[in-house]
Amino acid sequence: MTADVVVVGGGFAGLSAATALASRGARVVVADARPQLGGRATAFVDRSTGELVDNGQHVLFGCYAATFEFLHRIGAMGNVRVMPALEVPYIDTLGRRSVLKCPPLPSPLHLVGAVLDWDPMPWRDRLSVLRLAGPLRRARRELRRTGAVTADPPGSVSDWLRAHRQGRKLTEWLWEPLAVAALNQSPEHASAAPFVRVLAEMFGPDAGASAIVLPTRPLHEMYAEPARDYLVERGGEARTNALARLVFSNGRVVGVDIRGERILAPAVIAAVPWHALRALAGAAPPAALAPTLAAADAMESMPIVTVNLWYDRPVMDDLFVGLPGRQMQWIFDKRRAFGDTASHLSLVTSGAIELTQMGRDELIALAAREVADALPLARTARLVRATVVSERQATFSLAAGQPARPGTRTPIEGLYLAGDWIDTGLPGTIESAVRSGHAAAAAVESKRSRSAGL
Numbered sequence: 262m263t264a265d266v267v268v269v270g271g272g273f274a275g276l277s278a279a280t281a282l283a284s285r286g287a288r289v290v291v292a293d294a295r296p297q298l299g300g301r302a303t304a305f306v307d308r309s310t311g312e313l314v315d316n317g318q319h320v321l322f323g324c325y326a327a328t329f330e331f332l333h334r335i336g337a338m339g340n341v342r343v344m345p346a347l348e349v350p351y352i353d354t355l356g357r358r359s360v361l362k363c364p365p366l367p368s369p370l371h372l373v374g375a376v377l378d379w380d381p382m383p384w385r386d387r388l389s390v391l392r393l394a395g396p397l398r399r400a401r402r403e404l405r406r407t408g409a410v411t412a413d414p415p416g417s418v419s420d421w422l423r424a425h426r427q428g429r430k431l432t433e434w435l436w437e438p439l440a441v442a443a444l445n446q447s448p449e450h451a452s453a454a455p456f457v458r459v460l461a462e463m464f465g466p467d468a469g470a471s472a473i474v475l476p477t478r479p480l481h482e483m484y485a486e487p488a489r490d491y492l493v494e495r496g497g498e499a500r501t502n503a504l505a506r507l508v509f510s511n512g513r514v515v516g517v518d519i520r521g522e523r524i525l526a527p528a529v530i531a532a533v534p535w536h537a538l539r540a541l542a543g544a545a546p547p548a549a550l551a552p553t554l555a556a557a558d559a560m561e562s563m564p565i566v567t568v569n570l571w572y573d574r575p576v577m578d579d580l581f582v583g584l585p586g587r588q589m590q591w592i593f594d595k596r597r598a599f600g601d602t603a604s605h606l607s608l609v610t611s612g613a614i615e616l617t618q619m620g621r622d623e624l625i626a627l628a629a630r631e632v633a634d635a636l637p638l639a640r641t642a643r644l645v646r647a648t649v650v651s652e653r654q655a656t657f658s659l660a661a662g663q664p665a666r667p668g669t670r671t672p673i674e675g676l677y678l679a680g681d682w683i684d685t686g687l688p689g690t691i692e693s694a695v696r697s698g699h700a701a702a703a704a705v706e707s708k709r710s711r712s713a714g715l
C-alpha cells in the first residue's frame with residue numbers, strides 16, 4: 262500500500278499534522294499502537310458505571326490558538342466550553358471559598374485588577390503582582406521579536422518568582438498552582454523559561470488569552486474521533502492497534518511496517534512521545550539518527566495522578582475548584598462538565614512524584630478526606646466508587662540539565678518529528694503538541710510542493 266504521508270501517533274500532535282495535510286489534499290494514513298486514538302488525552306469506559314472517564318482532566322486556555330485552529334478545522338469547537346475570562350474558585354484549608362476573577366479590563370490590567378480585589382490575599386501580596394508588569398512586558402517583546410522567551414534571571418520558576426519578590430501567599434495560591442498545572446513539575450525544579458513563556462502568552466494584549474477552556478465531552482470524543490472522520494472523508498485513514506516501525510532504505514525513510522504490512526510513503530511524521538521514538542526507529546536505524554535517539558532516551562518523565570470519586574448525590578456547586586495547601590490540587594465536577602453522562606468528581610495532582618509511591622487505597626482515602634474537608638455536602642454523601650489513574654509518563658521533565666528538545670526536521674530524508682516534546686518553547690501541553698503537528702505538516706507540505714515543482 263502507498264500513501265502521501267504516514268503519521269505515526271494518533272494524539273494531538275499526529276492528528277493535527279494529519280488533518281492539516283489532508284486539508285491540502287494529501288492522502289494520509291495515521292497509525293496508533295493503542296486500541297483507541299487520543300494518546301495521552303483520551304478516555305476509557307469505567308466498567309462499573311459505564312461512564313466514559315478521561316485519563317486525566319485536561320484544561321486549555323484562550324491562548325491555545327493552534328489548538329483552536331485544529332478544532333475549527335475538524336468541526337469540534339462545539340466540544341469545548343470557552344469561559345468569558347479567567348475565573349478560579351478556591352477553597353482553603355479552613356473551608357473558606359474565594360474567587361480570583363478578572364474584571365473586564367484590557368490585559369494585563371485584568372489580572373492586576375483580579376489580584377488587587379482578591380480578599381484572602383494580604384495587601385502586601387496583592388501589590389507584589391505589580392512587580393511582574395516589567396518582566397512580562399519584556400518577555401512579550403522578546404516573544405514578538407524572536408519567537409522565544411528567556412527567563413531573567415535564569416534558573417527555576419521559584420528562583421524567578423523570588424527574584425521578582427512575589428508575596429508568599431500569592432506565590433502559593435496563584436503562581437505555584439499555575440506553574441504546576443502548566444509545567445507538571447514542582448516550581449523548585451522546573452526551569453523558569455517555559456513558565457515565563459506561558460505567562461507571556463496568557464497575559465498578552467488579548468484578555469481572552471487567559472480564559473479557561475474545558476472539554477464538554479470525554480477527550481477522545483472531543484477531538485480524536487472528529488479528526489478521524491475528517492481524514493476518512495478526505496480519502497485517508499486512522500488505524501488503531503497499529504504498532505509501527507520505520508522502514509529505512511539507503512539512509513532515508515521510505516515508509517512503515519505495521520503488523521506485517523508495509524505502507525510506502527515519501528514522508529513519515531513520527532508523532533510519538535520521547536520514550537517511544539527508539540522502538541519506532543527499530544533495531545538498525547541510520548547512524549545519523551543516533552544523537553536524536555540518545556537525547557530522546559535521556560529525557561525524564563513526570564507523572565500526573567487522578568482520583569475519580571462517585572458519590573451517591575451531587576456534592577459540588579462549582580464546575581471546578583482549586584485547593585491551595587492540599588495534596589490534591591484541583592477538583593472537577595464531571596457532571597457539570599459533561600452533563601448527565603457523567604456523575605464523578607476528578608481530583609488531579611500534577612508533578613505528583615510522591616503520590617505515585619502511594620497505594621490505590623491510600624490515594625482514594627486521601628482524596629475522599631480532602632473532598633470531605635473542602636465540600637460540606639460530601640460529608641453526608643456516600644462514596645460509592647473510586648478509581649485511580651496514574652500516568653507516569655504524562656509529560657517530559659523541564660528540569661535544568663535535560664537534553665535539548667529536537668526540532669521538526671531530522672537528518673534523515675523523509676522523516677519529521679512532532680509531539681509536545683519537540684522544541685516549541687512551550688511545556689508539555691496540548692498546544693505544544695498541536696503547534697509541533699502543524700510545523701511538521703508545513704515542513705512536509707513545503708517538500709511536497711518542491712517535489713511537484715510548484
Ligand SMILES: Cc1cc2nc3c(=O)[nH]c(=O)nc-3n(C[C@H](O)[C@H](O)[C@H](O)COP(=O)(O)OP(=O)(O)OC[C@H]3O[C@@H](n4cnc5c(N)ncnc54)[C@H](O)[C@@H]3O)c2cc1C
Pocket residue numbers: 269270271272273274275292293294295298299300301302316317318319320321503504505506532533534537540541565567652654655656679680681682689690691692694
Ligand atoms: C493526565 C494528564 C493530564 C494532562 N493535562 C493537561 C492539561 O490540562 N492541559 C494541557 O494542555 N495538557 C495536558 N496534558 C498533556 C497533554 O495530554 C499532552 O501534551 C498531549 O496530549 C501530547 O500529545 P502528543 O500527540 O504529543 O502525544 P501522545 O498523546 O502521547 O500521542 C502519541 C501516540 O503515539 C502512539 N505511539 C507510540 N509509539 C508508537 C508506535 N511505534 N506505533 C504506533 N503508535 C505509537 C501512542 O500510542 C500515542 O497514542 C496532560 C497529560 C496527562 C497524561
